[in-house]
Amino acid sequence: GENVEQHPSTLSVQEGDSAVIKCTYSDSASNYFPWYKQELGKGPQLIIDIRSNVGEKKDQRIAVTLNKTAKHFSLHITETQPEDSAVYFCAAWSASKIIFGSGTRLSIRP
Amino acid sequence: DSGVTQTPKHLITATGQRVTLRCSPRSGDLSVYWYQQSLDQGLQFLIQYYNGEERAKGNILERFSAQQFPDLHSELNLSSLELGDSALYFCASSPHGETREPQHFGDGTRLSIL
Numbered sequence: 001g002e003n004v005e006q007h008p009s010t011l012s013v014q015e016g017d018s019a020v021i022k023c024t025y026s027d028s029a030s031n032y033f034p035w036y037k038q039e040l041g042k043g044p045q046l047i048i049d050i051r052s053n054v055g056e057k058k059d060q061r062i063a064v065t066l067n068k069t070a071k072h073f074s075l076h077i078t079e080t081q082p083e084d085s086a087v088y089f090c091a092a093w094s095a096s097k098i099i100f101g102s103g104t105r106l107s108i109r110p
Numbered sequence: 111d112s113g114v115t116q117t118p119k120h121l122i123t124a125t126g127q128r129v130t131l132r133c134s135p136r137s138g139d140l141s142v143y144w145y146q147q148s149l150d151q152g153l154q155f156l157i158q159y160y161n162g163e164e165r166a167k168g169n170i171l172e173r174f175s176a177q178q179f180p181d182l183h184s185e186l187n188l189s190s191l192e193l194g195d196s197a198l199y200f201c202a203s204s205p206h207g208e209t210r211e212p213q214h215f216g217d218g219t220r221l222s223i224l
Contacts, residue, residue: 097166
């Protein structure tokens with residue numbers, strides 16, 4: 001079946017440095033790729049998304065890039081802050097269903 | 111606050127029992143989605159409803175069922191519960207249930223089976 005692979009599973013970065021999380025998807029028909037942030041005890045929160053007709057999208061310190069040929073997309077967080085610590089999930093829509101990656105636990109070291 | 115309300119926040123019950131989880135979507139959203147989040151399976155899509163009708167089905171077990179009512183709130187019914195059903199259950203909503211539409215999640219119901 002269709003799947004989404006996410007790497008790394010854990011990531012620790014120094015406050016102020018950048019963090020990058022990568023995902024690959026299997027369904028070439030996928031055309032919408034949201035990223036979610038999940039804090040402890042909360043539901044996933046949409047932080048940024050990208051559609052297949054766009055290669056890059058930026059929102060303040062967060063950016064997402066999409067390479068349709070290689071079927072991978074990445075989340076970039078610059079100037080990381082303590083409040084960026086959370087679990088991040090990528091996702092891809094495939095045949096009317098959304099498939100999530102397995103998550104990345106991001107820790108920001110002071 | 112996403113605007114999606116889920117009740118109860120926690121539920122503890124025993125194997126073989128039946129429970130009902132409730133979700134109220136954001137104001138104006140017509141579509142509701144249910145997800146299961148467990149440590150070993152991650153976030154799994156269960157089922158989607160749009161304006162009262164089932165629209166898409168994911169990895170939902172036959173012991174589970176859902177419905178969306180005329181006021182657009184939704185219920186997920188889990189029966190003949192097993193230990194492996196212990197998980198977080200999330201509801202999400204979107205305006206039109208289209209595939210390229212952002213979904214907004216509630217804070218979930220934590221189900222513990224003893």
